[in-house]
Amino acid sequence: MTRNAKDKNCLPKIVTSLPGPKAKALIAKDKQYISSSYTRGAPVVAHRAYGAMIEDPDGNRFLDFSAGIAVNSTGHCHPNVVQAITEQASNLIHMSGTDFYYEPQIRLAETLARIAPGKSPKKIFFCNSGTEAIEASMKLARYYTKRPRFIAFQGAFHGRTFGGMSLSCSKVVHKKYFAPLLGQIDHIPYANCTRCMYNLTYPKCEMHCVRIIEEYYFKHVIPPEEVAAIVVEAIQGEGGYVVPPPEFHQSLKKLAEKYKILYVVDEVQSGMGRTGKMFAIEHWGIEPDILASAKGIASGLPLGAIIARADVMNWEPGTHASTFGGNPVACAAANATIQLLESELMDNAKKMGDILIKAFRQLMKKYTVIGDVRGHGLMIGIEFVKDRRTMEQDPKLRDAVVDEAYKYGLILLGCGYNTLRLCPPLVVNREQCEFVIETITRCLETLVLPVKHQ
Numbered sequence: 305m306t307r308n309a310k311d312k313n314c315l316p317k318i319v320t321s322l323p324g325p326k327a328k329a330l331i332a333k334d335k336q337y338i339s340s341s342y343t344r345g346a347p348v349v350a351h352r353a354y355g356a357m358i359e360d361p362d363g364n365r366f367l368d369f370s371a372g373i374a375v376n377s378t379g380h381c382h383p384n385v386v387q388a389i390t391e392q393a394s395n396l397i398h399m400s401g402t403d404f405y406y407e408p409q410i411r412l413a414e415t416l417a418r419i420a421p422g423k424s425p426k427k428i429f430f431c432n433s434g435t436e437a438i439e440a441s442m443k444l445a446r447y448y449t450k451r452p453r454f455i456a457f458q459g460a461f462h463g464r465t466f467g468g469m470s471l472s473c474s475k476v477v478h479k480k481y482f483a484p485l486l487g488q489i490d491h492i493p494y495a496n497c498t499r500c501m502y503n504l505t506y507p508k509c510e511m512h513c514v515r516i517i518e519e520y521y522f523k524h525v526i527p528p529e530e531v532a533a534i535v536v537e538a539i540q541g542e543g544g545y546v547v548p549p550p551e552f553h554q555s556l557k558k559l560a561e562k563y564k565i566l567y568v569v570d571e572v573q574s575g576m577g578r579t580g581k582m583f584a585i586e587h588w589g590i591e592p593d594i595l596a597s598a599k600g601i602a603s604g605l606p607l608g609a610i611i612a613r614a615d616v617m618n619w620e621p622g623t624h625a626s627t628f629g630g631n632p633v634a635c636a637a638a639n640a641t642i643q644l645l646e647s648e649l650m651d652n653a654k655k656m657g658d659i660l661i662k663a664f665r666q667l668m669k670k671y672t673v674i675g676d677v678r679g680h681g682l683m684i685g686i687e688f689v690k691d692r693r694t695m696e697q698d699p700k701l702r703d704a705v706v707d708e709a710y711k712y713g714l715i716l717l718g719c720g721y722n723t724l725r726l727c728p729p730l731v732v733n734r735e736q737c738e739f740v741i742e743t744i745t746r747c748l749e750t751l752v753l754p755v756k757h758q
């Protein structure tokens with residue numbers, strides 16, 4: 305049982321019209337001063353938060369099934385994390401871990417090396433965000449292999465810096481007018497069996513999407529001896545919470561090994577206990593050569609890391625560093641976070657995720673507008689379609705569900721073109737999951753014409 309379950313304030317309570325007057329005033333000021341590049345969803349202004357709950361300045365209470373985009377792994381302001389941050393902040397806030405030494409960073413590196421998938425010894429590089437972890441992975445892969453090229457995937461999202469953006473292939477708006485991007489990157493179809501780019505059906509396809517890399521791309525498009533790394537999300541995140549079939553990562557990794565290409569796994573969104581395992585790639589028993597982590601690693605403090613095989617992370621002093629990366633306070637938060645994930649929250653993610661997935665798969669029987677329900681643990685995608693027979697995507701319905709749920713005090717996010725993502729803090733309890741199931745059902749009752757019922 306998580307801390308949240310005993311909390312009588314663990315469900316939403318809406319006391320004003322939404323947004324309330326104080327929230328409205330802040331949003332107006334935000335509009336005046338904050339970059340217009342941000343994509344805001346529901347007009348939630350966070351004032352105070354605990355567990356999976358967020359209170360706004362008008363006294364409304366929301367259930368947060370977005371977790372600051374899959375970041376607040378241990379919930380908002382978990383007392384153990386707050387204590388670790390407070391103690392660390394009163395002792396040492398900054399010392400640049402790239403130039404000097406401090407215990408929280410060393411302890412965290414030792415822990416990450418222990419919990420990383422696979423038996424090989426590991427080394428860690430610290431940075432501040434997911435996209436920086438991806439940049440570092442790309443630099444290390446080039447440095448180690450002395451090769452220039454990368455293979456990435458359609459639907460991928462790896463961040464907003466030039467490297468991360470160039471590897472990404474999820475929305476045109478991410479790239480429009482930012483060219484020239486990094487060259488030498490080829491995007492190939494991801495194993496999205498719901499919407500196979502080759503129009504094939506799993507398992508009859510015999511993993512065509514992997515076989516074609518060697519049979520076609522390596523003969524006509526990409527010289528394999530020039531490829532430094534295949535960069536792949538364990539489960540695609542922004543691209544629509546796409547879970548690949550069982551053989552995908554295994555056959556892709558085998559191919560990478562054959563051509564001495566590094567296997568770089570982006571676990572920025574899928575990692576840190578979210579899927580019921582510490583890293584999602586463990587569902588497929590793979591040891592990445594380099595693993596990129598961020599988001600949930602420090603429960604909300606900015607921290608990114610790459611965990612690489614020790615023999616791969618052999619770059620010489622001066623090749624790569626970061627002033628703030630591995631900041632002592634962020635490392636202290638991460639140490640407390642991992643302790644909580646290991647002791648209870650990974651298990652809770654699996655249990656609560658199973659409840660949600662089962663309930664939404666059940667709901668598919670009633671609503672043909674639910675095209676697919678997929679995920680592991682608390683990384684769950686629900687695809688909305690006009691009708692399951694045609695699988696025509698319905699992003700408007702997805703957006704309407706997000707808007708409608710907000711009226712009931714439930715914060716949701718979309719991902720991909722037509723998918724709703726459930727990525728709550730890993731502290732959510734059964735009562736909160738039941739509220740989410742009831743609320744989304746209620747949204748569909750309001751939004752979907754009866755004719756769409758089976």
Ligand SMILES: Cc1ncc(COP(=O)(O)O)c(C=O)c1O
Nearest residue numbers: 433434435461462463541572573
């Ligand atoms: C899989 C993945 N990689 C990288 C990133 C970039 O992370 P950040 O926004 O911390 O730079 C994200 C962000 O959503 C992500 O989901």
